[in-house]
Amino acid sequence: xxxxxxxxxxITVSEGASLELRCNYxxxxxxxxxxxxxxxxxxxxxxxxxxxxxxxVQGIKGxxxxxxxxxxxxxxxxxxxxxxxxxxxxxAVVAAGYSTLTFGKGTMLLVSP
Amino acid sequence: xxxxxxxxxxxxxxxxxxxxxxCSPISGHTSVYWYxxxxxxxxQFLLWYDEGEERNRGNFPPRFSGRQFPNYSSELNVxxxxxxxxxxxxxxxxxxxxxxxFGQGTRLTVV
Numbered sequence: 184x185x186x187x188x189x190x191x192x193x194i195t196v197s198e199g200a201s202l203e204l205r206c207n208y209x210x211x212x213x214x215x216x217x218x219x220x221x222x223x224x225x226x227x228x229x230x231x232x233x234x235x236x237x238x239x240v241q242g243i244k245g246x247x248x249x250x251x252x253x254x255x256x257x258x259x260x261x262x263x264x265x266x267x268x269x270x271x272x273x274x275a276v277v278a279a280g281y282s283t284l285t286f287g288k289g290t291m292l293l294v295s296p
Numbered sequence: 297x298x299x300x301x302x303x304x305x306x307x308x309x310x311x312x313x314x315x316x317x318x319c320s321p322i323s324g325h326t327s328v329y330w331y332x333x334x335x336x337x338x339x340q341f342l343l344w345y346d347e348g349e350e351r352n353r354g355n356f357p358p359r360f361s362g363r364q365f366p367n368y369s370s371e372l373n374v375x376x377x378x379x380x381x382x383x384x385x386x387x388x389x390x391x392x393x394x395x396x397x398f399g400q401g402t403r404l405t406v407v
Contacts, residue, residue, distance in 0.1 A: 215394040227398040277394035286339040
């Protein structure tokens with residue numbers, strides 16, 4: 184069964200600084216990869232996805248992620264963080280041939296002034 | 297275009313009661329997924345419905361059940377509520393794609 188690891192439970196970044204959130208997955212083949220964001224008490228909003236092709240994908244709100252097959256990673260990045268980016272971020276995978284998402288435990292992003 | 301809508305937003309039930317949660321998918325989407333987000337347990341897959349049929353089920357007891365209606369909306373029923381069923385229940389929908397769109401969730405509190 185596939186699994187997703189987000190090694191950082193909390194990350195604090197200064198406003199205007201760059202951000203990288205880590206995500207590693209465990210699966211035999213390349214799964215479909217996603218990043219979602221969740222504000223407190225809210226649902227999940229899709230930031231970006233990777234299905235195939237270019238390993239650097241652009242998403243909404245200025246986020247991007249890079250798929251690295253050799254490292255089984257799909258790290259999320261943003262060059263300059265805004266206070267409104269404070270939220271919880273979830274990496275998720277769907278194994279080829281399946282349709283249900285497997286989520287990581289999430290990384291809570293705190294933005295300091 | 298309306299997104300995935302869930303009702304009610306909040307639900308408070310007593311232990312042993314039954315809860316019914318509702319989900320309307322994005323127009324045209326035929327698949328509906330239910331996830332539970334409990335404190336400390338992360339997001340766990342509950343149920344997947346597609347074209348009116350249950351396609352997959354997560355590791356939850358049988359008192360968690362549901363159905364999908366001909367208009368593709370869905371209900372999640374939780375019988376014999378336990379305190380640990382308190383969670384945010386999220387519904388998502390998709391159409392022939394692993395990309396799923398989520399609703400705002402129903403916050404279930406069992407007292």
